[in-house]
Amino acid sequence: MxxxxxxxxxxxxxxxxxxxxxxxxxxxxxxxxxxxxxxxxxxxxxxxxxxxxxxxxxxxxxxxxxxxxxxxxxxxxxxxxxxxxxxxxxxxxxxxxxxxxxxxxxxxxxxxxxxxxxxxxxxxxxxxxxxxxxxxxxxxxxxxxxxxxxxxxxxxxxxxxxxxxxxxxxxxxxxxxxxxxxxxxxxxxxxxxxxxxxxxxxxxxxxxxxxxxxxxxxxxxxxxxxxxxxxxxxxxxxxxEPEQWQTFETEDSPAYSGHQRVALEDIPRLPPGPRRVVARRGACELFEGAICNLGSGIFTGMANVAAEEGVLRRVCLTNEQGNIGGAPASGNEAGAARSPDAQVDQPYQFDFYDGGGLDLAFLSFAEFDAEGNVNVSRFGGRIVGPGGFVNISQGAKSVIFGGTLTANGAPKAVQRVEQVTFSGAYARQRGQPVLYVTERAVFRLGAEGPELVEIAPGMDLEKDVLGVMGFRPRIAPELREMDPALFAEAPMGLAHRLPPARPRAALRRLGMAEAAD
CATH class of the missing domain: 3.40.1080.10 (Glutaconate Coenzyme A-transferase)
Structure with a gap:
């Protein structure tokens, strides 16, 4: 050497x-x-x-x-x-x-x-x-x-x-x-x-x-x-390189390296706006003990929402770079996490993801289309690439895509995406539940594509939702109003209504053992 x-x-x-x-x-x-x-x-x-x-x-x-x-x-x-x-x-x-x-x-x-x-x-x-x-x-x-x-x-x-x-x-x-x-x-x-x-x-x-x-x-x-x-x-x-920083923005964070625990509840609240609404609606999909991935973009705010609602320690947030638990970082430092419970090498994290280990994946969309396809990799004259998006979205038991319904006045729900980063047809074939969450409406992947299932309070269906989309989705017969608490300043009270843990098949053995005792 x-x-x-x-x-x-x-x-x-x-x-x-x-x-x-x-x-x-x-x-x-x-x-x-x-x-x-x-x-x-x-x-x-x-x-x-x-x-x-x-x-x-x-x-x-x-x-x-x-x-x-x-x-x-x-x-x-x-x-x-x-x-x-x-x-x-x-x-x-x-x-x-x-x-x-x-x-x-x-x-x-x-x-x-x-x-x-x-x-x-x-x-x-x-x-x-x-x-x-x-x-x-x-x-x-x-x-x-x-x-x-x-x-x-x-x-x-x-x-x-x-x-x-x-x-x-x-x-x-x-x-x-x-x-x-x-x-x-x-x-x-x-x-x-x-x-x-x-x-x-x-x-x-x-x-x-x-x-x-x-x-x-x-x-x-x-x-x-x-x-x-x-x-x-x-x-x-x-x-x-003696001047080597931990990241391009942080010289040294003991919370990132795991040398120091910080209070996760100290994460700042998200300011009012579409990002807060989308992150809050995504958080409504959480349940006790859920193992989740928060992709980069709008859903990184879910860590802030979970902390504000007092449920951050009742779920497990992960990122693809290998952090398990804690609070994933956002912005230019996405990939790190404050006070994680474990840090594993990235290939092993993706083994877990690809093998169906994620209960829920919360991922941003740049655009989605009439077939339920999602694009984050190439759009609007930009080449981005998928990052971990393909592994995460294909491997998760359920996936929730989030974003605003328009961007600078242009629709993000389009007839056909520019590049297929996630296939709606393949998700349907595998029976994977999919939601598309926006600040105005929520859609679920149905047999023929995205189906409108929720609309924000005060929104005009034709003018504010369908009129700013590039395709006309099927509208669910049981179309509901989005929870008004999503748009309020006060906490939603998620800590008191977090659904119970979903039973895992392997845990039935524990129940059998307890019954035998």
Whole structure:
């Protein structure tokens, strides 16, 4: 293991290499000093050129950091990621067709790292079927020059699956909190741990270099072995960045790293407005002990609502980056969580999600259509990508989509979505309950598409709801008024009317044992 500067590490990348990058969103475990050095080297020398950048999660501060350092014409040939939302420079290159751009389900890319580490042929999963990741639709492509098939439709024992192809990694960038003199990497001060181990193993498996960025060096033997996330036997080079922040916005939050518990009830109340209404209506779907995911966007406010209503500790909120319990962060720090009960590696969180572990998923929509399809990945001249949306929405027992019914006067309920990130037909086929919650009305997925089941008090059905939609939904015979408490200033009293826990089949054994006693 060799210690070097970020600039020296950037020289190790050659033209045409495949670069695998760890990290998440707004600076969570992002090796930003290394990415900045690569960007600086290209500006000064024109090298490395034609790089393939692979990172399961979007990386950036919404401006120029993270993957944004690489957003230079000629530096990148191809980008494969879960999302470009954090790196507008990458999205711009994709829109201008100056890179081969692919956005694939974040969970599938995360799990693919483990398959690559083990030398297996790739990842076979149902996740992504009938979404734009399916090669029968777009195969995850986000630019015209992205012509190669990275995802294949396969048949196994009479059922359809998607097969995600592996990659040969030349250089992998990982990040941790500390390294000892043998290169063992700990992550005790990071907000997430992700798939850093799998990334390093995948690079080693294909003969690539592993470069680690850390904040400090500690003496040999001083790291507890259970704190080591990437063993030194996998690390080839080490870059120390003393100014490394925990996220792009927070230097160090003990609540994010789990070193300090904070009062979850101290989360501020949401101000009056559509976001509060939608988050409150979503919270009405909670029940005692529900295991939930809050996606980025409008439903991140549900943590605020749950705290205000006194039910935050009576449900379990999770996020795909691996936090379980606590209060998921929002905005540019989405992916972290205040005072989580557990932090697991991201691939294992997606194993749980894909296996049906979520009772409820609360996800935002950019638009939904007459077939019940939902789009969050490409709309309005923007390339966003799905992030963990595809895994979460397909795996959850029930899914609740939230958003405003219009945006800047334009309908968000459209005849046909621009890109299918969630398939209404596939949900119906699997018997998955689906709601679409807006500030004016609530719809449920019926046999023929979204069906209007609730309308806000004082709204005119034709003028305020149907008149601002791009299609005319079926109207439920039992059309109800949305609870007026959703729009009031005072708490809704959810703590006193939270439905009881839904029985899990496995727990019947406990009941049988108790009866036997």
């Amino acid at each position: 060799r210690r070097m500067s970020a600039a020296e590490a950037a020289l190790l990348l050659r033209d045409g290499d495949t670069l695998l990058i760890g990290g998440s969103g707004g600076g969570h475990a992002v090796p930003d000093a290394l990415l900045a050095a690569i960007g600086d080297r290209f500006r000064q020398s024109g090298h490395p050129r034609g790089i393939t950048a692979l990172h399961p999660v979007g990386l950036g501060d919404g401006k120029t950091r993270g993957a944004g350092h690489l957003a230079q014409e000629g530096l990148l040939k191809r980008v494969v990621s879960g999302t470009f939302v954090n790196s507008p420079g990458i999205a711009r290159l994709a829109l201008e067709d100056k890179i081969e751009a692919y956005t694939l389900p974040q969970g599938s890319l995360s799990q693919l790292m483990r398959e690559m580490a083990a030398g297996r042929p790739g990842l076979m999963t149902r996740i992504g079927l009938h979404s734009f990741a399916d090669p029968r639709l777009e195969g995850g492509r986000q630019s015209p020059s992205a012509r190669e098939d990275l995802v294949e439709l396969v048949q196994f024992r009479g059922e359809e699956y998607l097969f995600y192809r592996p990659y040969a990694v030349d250089v992998a960038l990982v990040r941790g909190s500390a390294a000892d003199e043998d290169g063992n990497i700990s992550m005790e001060h990071e907000a997430v741990t992700l798939e850093m181990l799998s990334i390093a193993q995948a690079a080693r498996r294909s003969g690539g270099l592993v470069i680690a960025q850390v904040k400090r060096i500690v003496p040999r033997g001083s790291l507890h072995p259970k704190l080591v996330k990437v063993p030194g036997i996998l690390v080839d080079a080490l870059v120390v």
